[in-house]
Amino acid sequence: MKKPYQSLEVNITNNMKKVIHRKLSKNILGLGLIILLVFTASLSAQEGDPAKGKSLFNANCAACHQLDKKMTGPALRNVEARLADEQGLDRAWIYDWVHNSSGLIKSGDAYANKVYNEYAGAAMTAFPQLSEKDIDDILAYTAEVKKEAPTAVAAAGTGAEAGATTGGVSNELVLAALAVLFALLAVGLVLVNKTLRRFAEAQGVELPEETKRMPLWKAFVKNQFLMLVSAIFLLLAGAYFIYGYLMQVGIDQGYQPVQPIHFSHKIHAGDNGIDCKYCHSSARVSKTSGIPSVNVCMNCHKSIYEYNGETSAEYTKEFYDDQIKKLYAAAGWDDANQKYTGDSQPVKWVRIHNLPDFVYFNHSQHVSVAGVECQTCHGPVETMEVMYQHAPLTMGWCIDCHRTTNVKVEDNAYYEKIHEELSKKYGVEKLTAAQMGGLECGKCHY
């Protein structure tokens, strides 16, 4: 539910995110983008183009710096003004620092050494490729005035939600009105009937006597044939439903447990388009897909400390930010001081896809060898706010797929000979997994 005026911007952000994502291994740009959206109008008085500066900043600096938050490096908002006020350093110093910070440190510059020591002896990467004009642009960007951006989005979200609620109420009102109408009609009919009868009585019209007939149910009970037929029918129907019930015991399709951390696949795989196997990397080589360890999360979340995407009444920004805090607690990450405390806690996720122990399933066979998309079995994960089991994971389901899916033999020397011979034998162009032996008991049960 987006406000119409916002949708365009959201599209832009999405597109831009994707472009940048391709360039950067770390996805850390959410905040900057939102800020850009909101501040497009506020131009700085200084020379330099803040728009250009922003993209340069995101491409080169954002891995270690943010505007308002100390990260690997210091917060950079109004850095030039601050340096000038506090240290009396001019822009030339900044050029030197950016082009060759370690050189500056070696030359014995006091402030350079101070910063170097403050950040535990980690020198800033040199950026000789940035021209002075580029640095001007970046500085122009950092000099922009901060504005509260996310509230607007949040407010928009709430407004949209309110609209929806109104719609719901009106529907119910219409229904209630209809119900009242029908009730009135029914009462009216009864009254008319009564009145007519009274008229008839008053005018002496003979109403034909209703013959007392045997009640329908009694007739039914007396008819043994009908009883037998319906008993058989009921038994069969009962058996059908009981069978259906029993056959779904242990099948947890749609199982959607509450997880200790509300991890949204929609945000990660959907909105941000992160590849499944970036986090579930062992799916490529192992039988298990692997639940990512917390250090994998921290690859990105070291710099993504807040959520700035779409929100709803249920899932507010605060809610998502809380989840990131939970992650920090698990990883033992002290966000304020940007360091690990060493006090970590493994996350006890609730396992969703539970195959019985007697089934051997290997992810790498399907993912790496066969090239099956994760979504084929796991469903539209990129749209799942809360992860659930998409497939029934029954043997019939496995086998159906094996019967219909062709073996991916291209560029695989292993398959060359066997595929050629077998396809000749079966007289087909392409072999299915079943023809390759994918239905044999021992391939999955040992």
Place this chain on the structure above:
Amino acid sequence: MSSNKKYWKSVEELNGNSSIVETLKQNEFVSEIPTDEFLGDKNTLESSSTTRRDFLKYVGFSTAAASLAACEGPVVKSIPYVVQPEEIIPGVANYYATTIADGFDFASVLVKTREGRPIKIENNTLAATNGGANARVNASVLGLYDSLRVQGPKKDGNAISWGDFDADTTKKLNELKAANKKIVLLTQTFASPSTDKLIASFKETYGNVQHVVYDAVSESAALDAFQAKYGKRALAGYDFSKAMTIVSVGADFLGDWQGGGFDSGYAKNKVPNHGKMSRHIQFESNMSLTGANADKRVPLTPSQQKVALAKLYSYVVGGAVGGELPAHIDEAVQKAAAQLKKAGSNGVVVTGIQDVNAQTVVLEINEFLASKAFDAKVAIKTRQGNAKEVANLVADMKACKVAAIIMAGVNPLYTLPNAADFAEGLKKTELSVTFSMKEDETASETQYIAATPHYLESWGDVEIKDGHYALMQPTIRPLFDTRQFQEALLIWTSNSVAYNDYIKEVWNANILNGASFNQALHDGQFVTTTVIIETTVEASTENTEVEKPSNAAASALAASAKGSGLELALYTKVGMGDGQQANNPWLQEFPDPITRTSWDNYLTVSKADAEALGLMNKHVANGALNGSYAKVTVNGTSLVVPVLIQPGQAKGSVGLSFGYGKTKGIKEEMQTGVNAYTLYHNFSNVQNVTVEAAAGEHEFACVQLHNTLMGRGDIVKDTTLEIFNTKDKKYWNAIPVVSLNHEETPVTSPEVDLWDEFDRSIGHHFNLSIDLNACTGCGACVIACHAENNVPVVGKTEVRRSRDMHWLRIDRYYSSEESFAGDDEKKDNISGLGSSLSEFGEMEHASENPQVAFQPVMCQHCNHAPCETVCPVAATSHGRQGQNHMAYNRCVGTRYCANNCPYKVRRFNWFLYNGNDEFDYHMNDDLGRMVLNPDVVVRSRGVMEKCSMCIQMTQKTILDAKRDGRVIKDGEFQTACSAACSSGAMTFGDINDKESKVAKLKEDNRMYHLLEHVGTKPNVMYQTKVRNTTEA
């Protein structure tokens, strides 16, 4: 038709006026039912608000609730790492090269770990010269997860911290140093360059220190002889792959003789190659694994062995020796000598007689022959114990001369014959420390127990042979609060270096000669080409008392041979060794290759002696074996031991194995057998003994009760080298024929087959070839299979009921005549009822000195499998790759398949063997279950199981190849058994790959299938056993 029959209900009715009959007519129960017991207490009944109806309601409700709840799946938690180690990918195994060096077994091994847990030991093919993994080494991984391990340091039985331990012991040691009192280090053989150096620096620090090396099963005589001759305390190296004539006098070199590990070299020449193979003559008293594999075996008592060896010396080298031998033995010795002389440098002699003269004689014969197999330069370092020093130590301790004793890797209170003396001496010491994994007999008597890690959690280095080094590295973080002996030495010598860094220093300085340490660590071994001059002082050579051989060793040897009455030959079993791993259920359940008996040790007695002494074995109603007890007395020490009658046991000798009868640090189930160390006087494995029958009957858990082949030579095909070389295959390996239209047709031809052949020519088709010539019966494959496939341990009583679960068994057959060929002949000549009744009866009994054959049998994976056709639920079916699949989840347990299997290889889960207190083995605790292979299902009660031909391994090989997009090379496919087989008897592979080794073996002339006439078309094949019976 009314009946006037009278039905009698009891005898009492005959008695017309019996009161009982009358009472019973009135009242069904003679005595009153004690209703008062539960209805008498009126108060409680009235105060209870629960009526009978309520009770039924509750029962009904709870049943319904329970069954509803059962439909709900449990919530499963998945807990990933916080920081995942780079090298660990869940679901993918890592392999580490390390080394076992527990003082008895030394071998370079590969350890398979899953998610950081070691789960299996495999052979390290890079370090083949360091010996293959035997059954015990394969089983050693389970020792890591032993629930009875000491979990931290203890003082007087109470847990303390390592800090306190260090403070206390260092203080005490310094006090003793100040008083110049004697400190003794009593250790196992470490053969470790870094440990030697550490001990040297410990000696330097504390002054009056003596280091005594103690091997529980002593090779002291051989060490003394070698030291006297070559000036180095070591054992001569032997490479049997260079010997064509092997004469062994009492040396069980396929077992644990001089550290073991000779089997792979031996097996190489046992396979006929261009018409040639080695000839092996064995003189021995107990039937050993080596004797069972010999081409010619001569049973003789230990004292006769001495004379025989002396005579062999005189026949080969010259010089006259005294002593008398029975004529047939003397003849055999002469023939052996002639054969040795003929072989010249291709011959080799070995002996297991624990006598310096005997060992010297052997060294001299081998030098005389210039034997290629004999190598005094690359000497074996894995036994360094000194029996004299140990004996002196006990005396010193009793005389209060030892103030402190620090023990590592030894358990003298269990392994010493004079344990009581040692215990007395131990009480007189001021400080006693045991480095031990268990609270065993010794550890529980010392002041301090320093809990040590398992070798899979330890660092270490070993010099197995001169110039052949091996490294030990941890494969898991220590499970408990433990510390290595070497780390403690570092602390006591105030050295702050970590032990692994210390090893690295020592290696870089002395061993590697510039080579990379990391490479050596990766390979697990390092071989130097240049001989390094020993810089470290040999721990046990200084002020050592070494027995010197006499100048005329052979005559002295012959003179020393005086046997009177019965002689007891103590030996070690393949499964138990010196008894360190007695708490290992895999090894307890491992059937001994010779006797096929598990969960016991026993007195092996020849049939003649048994009859004379009134001892017997018999089969009881449930099909199990029972034996009498015998009282065995040596020098006043008596033991009551069960008796097992052993074909091939030399008359006048009895045998008893070490390693059993432990009482501390071991689960009750595993406290089996008797402690033979109590008879091990003077560290001599031969003792004069008196044996008398004792009361009672012992219940054995023996898995093979029929010992002979009854002339069915097609089960184990067996021929001689002469026939093999000169006659046609039809003569010695004929395919059975059946009559088709009155014509003899081979059973392999399609016309006589009941079934249509399925086309298996596409894709892989797995076959396993077992060479009966190379198979020594060592049983490493049995344990490897156990570990790989989560095979449960069922315990002694279940084994007695023939419910053992081994997927792979090694059948052992004895001939009932002199040879198996003789059996066949005898059977063929039986005619008429009388003859068949008597002679078949005779054939059930093994000969006095039988030929022996080993035959590993697992599921034969028949292409026309009888089990598959009878399964009512299609739980067992065939795959295109030749494997017979078993879907456990489909099995309903009718056991039809097992009944229809001609090979009897299917195993039924009569009980739930995991998490069941009735089967309190490793699968009953969380620690022990860590050894389970996560790729193989743990079977539940009521399902059939059997060898899967390690389908999890073949599938993994295929998947790896698919992922890499490559063709699979020969040798990549392995099963657990074929990978564990260091003698090369088992070859596994794809016969559709025509270039593969197994495809060639399938076409070999020696190839046959087990019970071929049944027409099951198995995918397991055997290679006919050929014996070199050619006398010189």
